[in-house]
Every structure is written in C-alpha cells, then in structure tokens.
Amino acid sequence: MKIIVLSITPYKEKDGIVNAISENESLTFLARGIKDPKSKNAALNNVLTVADIELMDGNFAHPILKSSKPLFSPLKVDMDAKYLASLMTIDEMMLNLFPEEEKQTMFPYLEKAVESLKNTNDWLMTLLQFMAHAVRIGGFQLEVNRCVLCGRTNNIVTFSFNDGGFICEDCYQPEMERDLTKEQMILLRKIVNCPDYRLKSSDYKNEDLLLLFDKFTHYIEEAFGYHFKNMRLLIDSK
Ligand SMILES: [Zn+2]
Numbered sequence: 227m228k229i230i231v232l233s234i235t236p237y238k239e240k241d242g243i244v245n246a247i248s249e250n251e252s253l254t255f256l257a258r259g260i261k262d263p264k265s266k267n268a269a270l271n272n273v274l275t276v277a278d279i280e281l282m283d284g285n286f287a288h289p290i291l292k293s294s295k296p297l298f299s300p301l302k303v304d305m306d307a308k309y310l311a312s313l314m315t316i317d318e319m320m321l322n323l324f325p326e327e328e329k330q331t332m333f334p335y336l337e338k339a340v341e342s343l344k345n346t347n348d349w350l351m352t353l354l355q356f357m358a359h360a361v362r363i364g365g366f367q368l369e370v371n372r373c374v375l376c377g378r379t380n381n382i383v384t385f386s387f388n389d390g391g392f393i394c395e396d397c398y399q400p401e402m403e404r405d406l407t408k409e410q411m412i413l414l415r416k417i418v419n420c421p422d423y424r425l426k427s428s429d430y431k432n433e434d435l436l437l438l439f440d441k442f443t444h445y446i447e448e449a450f451g452y453h454f455k456n457m458r459l460l461i462d463s464k
Contacts, residue, residue: 227248227278227279227280227281228248228249228276228277228278228297229246229247229248229253229276229277229278229279230246230247230274230275230276230333230336230337230340231244231245231246231270231272231273231274231275231277232245232246232247232273232274232317232320232321232329233245233273233317233321234257234260234270234271234273236261237256239261240258240259240260240261240262240265241256241257241258241259241260241261242256242257242260242261242270242271243255243256243257243288244256244257244260244270244291245321247320247329247330247332247333247336248330248333249330249333249334250330251330252326252327252329252330253281253289254288255279255281255288255289255290255291256284256286256288256289256290256291257270257290257291257294258290258291260291266293266294267291267294269294269296269299270291270294270296272299272300272301273300273313273317274300274313274316274317274336274340275296275298275299275300276296276297276298276299276337276340277294277295277296277297278294278295278297279291279292279293279294279295280292280293280294298337298340298341300313300340300343300344302344307459308349308460309343309347309349310459311349311456311459311460312343312349312352312353312460313340313343314456314459315353315454315456315457315460316336316339316340316343316353316356318454318455318456319356319357319360319446320332320336322450322452323360323364323446323450323452324363324364328363331363332359332360332363335356335359335360335363336356338422338423339352339355339356339359339423342355342423346426348426348427348428349460350427350432350435350436350439351423351425351426351427351430351435352423353439353460354417354425354435354438354439354442355417355420355422355423355425356423357442357443357446358417358418358420358442360446361442361445361446361449362418364449364450366390366445366449366450367390368387368390368391368414368418368445369390369391369392370385370391370392370414370415370418370419371392371415371419372391372392373391373392373393373394373396373397374386374389374390374391374392374393375389375393375394375397376394376396376397378394378396380394381394381395381396382394382395382411383395383398383404384398384402384403384404384406384411385403385406385411385414386402386403387403387441387444387445387448388402388403389402392411406437407434409431409434410434410437410438413430413434413435413438414438414441417438436461439461440461443457
C-alpha cells in the first residue's frame with residue numbers, strides 16, 4: 227500500500243506511531259525501530275516521505291508495520307530554510323485543515339506538491355498551487371471563471387475573497403474589496419484553474435505572487451477556521 231507520512235509520535239525508545247494517508251484512507255500504525263537510523267524503517271521517520279508499506283495485526287491498539295520500501299523522500303542535500311518551512315507548512319495544512327476521514331482526498335495533490343517542491347525548489351508557486359487544491363478539496367472553491375454572484379463572464383471588475391470569486395460591474399458594491407490589479411486577477415485565475423503544478427514563479431512578478439500568497443493564507447485561515455503556526459518562517463525573509 228502506497229502511503230505518505232504526515233506525523234510521527236515517538237513511542238518507547240526507538241519506535242514511533244505514524245499517521246499517514248493512502249489513496250483510500252487515513253491510517254495510524256506502529257513502526258518498530260523507526261528512530262534507529264540503522265533500521266530498515268528509518269526512512270519513514272520523516273514527514274511527507276512516500277513509501278510502499280505492509281501492515282500486520284498484532285497485540286497493539288494499531289496495526290504494526292511489517293515492511294516498508296521508500297519510494298520518495300522530500301529530503302535532499304541542499305535544503306534551505308524556505309524549503310524546510312514549505313514542507314512544514316504543507317504538512318501543517320494536511321494535519322489541520324481536513325477531518326481525519328477526508329484527508330486521503332488530498333493524496334494525489336500532496337504527492338505532486340512535494341515532488342514539485344523538491345524538483346523545482348519553487349516554494350512560492352508550489353505552495354500557492356497546493357493551497358488552491360486544498361481550498362477546492364476542502365469545499366471552498368473560488369469562482370474565477372465568471373461573476374460569483376450572477377454568473378456572467380464579461381465586465382469583471384474585481385475579485386472578492388469575502389464573496390469567494392470574481393465580481394462583475396453590475397454586482398459590484400462600493401464596500402467590496404477592489405485591491406487586485408488586472409494582472410494579479412489573471413494570475414489568481416491561472417492558479418485556481420491549474421489542475422497540477424505546472425505554473426512557475428519565474429513567469430510572474432514576485433510581488434504579485436507574494437500578495438496572492440498573503441491573500442490565500444488569510445482566506446484559508448478564515449474558511450477553515452485555522453491559524454497557521456509555521457508561516458512566519460516563510461514570510462519573514464521574503
Ligand atoms: Zn455579477
């Protein structure tokens with residue numbers, strides 16, 4: 227069974243209780259020897275590791291890890307602070323935004339996010355796209371293809387995170403947000419409509435990406451009722 231590790235809770239001296247998702251479910255299991263660097267299960271002691279595992283029932287509250295084969299590790303030689311903080315933020319979202327029984331719906335987007343982050347080192351666009359997927363899967367889809375209030379597709383004048391999408395000229399009210407430039411609205415539309423992780427930060431203005439990152443962060447906090455704890459590590463030195 228292919229899994230992605232989300233958290234490891236130390237248990238006894240060298241064991242760990244692992245929380246993970248597979249493509250079909252969220253699961254918790256005991257991994258013996260996971261804290262021992264020489265153990266064949268040691269690779270599982272890093273969050274966001276993808277592995278093929280086999281579980282067995284034993285004399286324990288959770289299933290026990292029988293065997294594991296690492297398929298992908300987020301670790302690499304040149305990990306800078308932003309890279310690590312991005313991994314932490316992705317993992318934080320997985321642990322806190324979704325109920326236990328719904329986490330697995332994020333599996334394909336999570337797997338591709340970590341691969342994309344490792345391969346491109348593009349923390350900003352990877353996180354923006356991951357956030358857009360999380361927002362959609364979480365049921366808070368933003369409307370970027372028509373006016374969110376009346377459905378028309380022309381004369382769009384603003385994007386309102388409060389209302390959840392584009393607003394046309396006729397529906398616009400003076401108290402609505404109107405702080406994104408046309409360029410920023412087009413970029414937001416591309417991010418929300420992107421089915422995977424194909425967008426690259428280098429094709430856009432850094433200030434636009436950072437502004438949207440800030441908007442997405444606040445939108446997620448509001449929509450999911452969650453306050454980010456690791457975000458400071460990313461935005462303090464932007
Ligand atoms: Zn409208």
